[in-house]
Amino acid sequence: MISIKIPDLSIQQALIQKINNKTKPLQSLGRLEDLALQIGTVQQSLSPQLSQAHILVFAADHGIAREGVSAYPPEVTAQMVLNFVQGGAAINVLTRQHGIALKVVDAGVNFTFAPDTPVYPAKIDMGTKSYLQQTAMTEEQLEACMSEGAKIVREVHQTGCNVIGFGEMGIGNTSSASLLMHTLLRLPLEECVGRGTGLNDAQYQQKLSILQQAVNKHSLTDSDPRKALQTFGGYEIAMICGGMLQAASLGILVLVDGFIASSAYLCAWKLQAAISHYAIFCHQSDEQGHRLLLEKLGASPLLQLDMRLGEGTGCATAYPLLQSAVAFLNEMASFESAGVSKS
Numbered sequence: 001m002i003s004i005k006i007p008d009l010s011i012q013q014a015l016i017q018k019i020n021n022k023t024k025p026l027q028s029l030g031r032l033e034d035l036a037l038q039i040g041t042v043q044q045s046l047s048p049q050l051s052q053a054h055i056l057v058f059a060a061d062h063g064i065a066r067e068g069v070s071a072y073p074p075e076v077t078a079q080m081v082l083n084f085v086q087g088g089a090a091i092n093v094l095t096r097q098h099g100i101a102l103k104v105v106d107a108g109v110n111f112t113f114a115p116d117t118p119v120y121p122a123k124i125d126m127g128t129k130s131y132l133q134q135t136a137m138t139e140e141q142l143e144a145c146m147s148e149g150a151k152i153v154r155e156v157h158q159t160g161c162n163v164i165g166f167g168e169m170g171i172g173n174t175s176s177a178s179l180l181m182h183t184l185l186r187l188p189l190e191e192c193v194g195r196g197t198g199l200n201d202a203q204y205q206q207k208l209s210i211l212q213q214a215v216n217k218h219s220l221t222d223s224d225p226r227k228a229l230q231t232f233g234g235y236e237i238a239m240i241c242g243g244m245l246q247a248a249s250l251g252i253l254v255l256v257d258g259f260i261a262s263s264a265y266l267c268a269w270k271l272q273a274a275i276s277h278y279a280i281f282c283h284q285s286d287e288q289g290h291r292l293l294l295e296k297l298g299a300s301p302l303l304q305l306d307m308r309l310g311e312g313t314g315c316a317t318a319y320p321l322l323q324s325a326v327a328f329l330n331e332m333a334s335f336e337s338a339g340v341s342k343s
């Protein structure tokens, strides 16, 4: 079991002093100051640096996607993976814009990619089973997901990376995320289920009723994140969970994307609450449920742009804010160095 250390908080006094000595009224850089404090604490440094930022997009198919819970057909998962490798998706554009490295992971897409396709091979199976009939995955598959996610993060860490955004692609995966939220936080199902890729009212009611059937079938009574992931998870969600835990244990900043990535984080947090010190919540998605999920996680997202795409796009969009936080901490003059009078 991976263990996550709470960072030594004694450095915060010096960090706050450095932040407060910059040539600005106290706290006038608002949330950027909180970010600088968090990043300095995680890195145990008064001059933190962001290095080799990566976004990892984990892709997998879902058995439930054949039951009518998404506005799009399951084939879109594989088609989007091909779009990622060709550079044409939203996450390609945003990572290029911000100089973030992008890796696409085949966690379990129902498609056999040609051997020369630049996807990281971590296929657990050709998609999960439908949790209307059985658990989405076996216990062994869950463990394989967690360790594959951790392995990829260790490899990326080897390149000098200290900040990772976790993205996903998998038609039907807002359903998994909603069920994880419902199960682990004991919240009413209808507060956890949203319209995903854009269901109309009738389709939304159908999704809700299908997910209620799934809840009734498994009637999970405890809030064990492993059991919940095995029952309702996607391979990509479980891999993100394992990857996030590994990242935090290595002192890497964990960038949390939208609703689905937050459900993976919820599982990781239930396993090791200390992960919260390393997590940065990039945005509040427009997907119904995300606001409440963030609230239950005690998270204050950096952005609220009505995005609801996933893929890590919220992480990429928020990344420049982290750069600004580090830049002001490292580059701004202090009252003393600039000869500016304090109040």
Ligand SMILES: Cc1cc2ncn([C@H]3O[C@H](COP(=O)(O)O)[C@@H](O)[C@H]3O)c2cc1C
Pocket (backbone or CB within 6 Å): 069, 070, 071, 072, 076, 080, 168, 169, 170, 171, 172, 173, 174, 175, 195, 196, 197, 198, 309, 310, 311
């Ligand atoms: C073209 C396209 C690109 C996407 N990129 C991310 N998603 C997002 O939508 C899916 C989840 O929504 P649902 O549960 O309703 O299927 C996931 O693949 C998620 O990453 C996409 C969806 C589509 C259609």
Ligand SMILES: O=C(O)c1cccnc1
Pocket (backbone or CB within 6 Å): 174, 196, 197, 257, 258, 259, 260, 261, 285, 286, 287, 290, 307, 308, 309, 310, 311
């Ligand atoms: O918030 C998200 O990550 C999200 C919402 C809807 C569809 N796909 C992703």
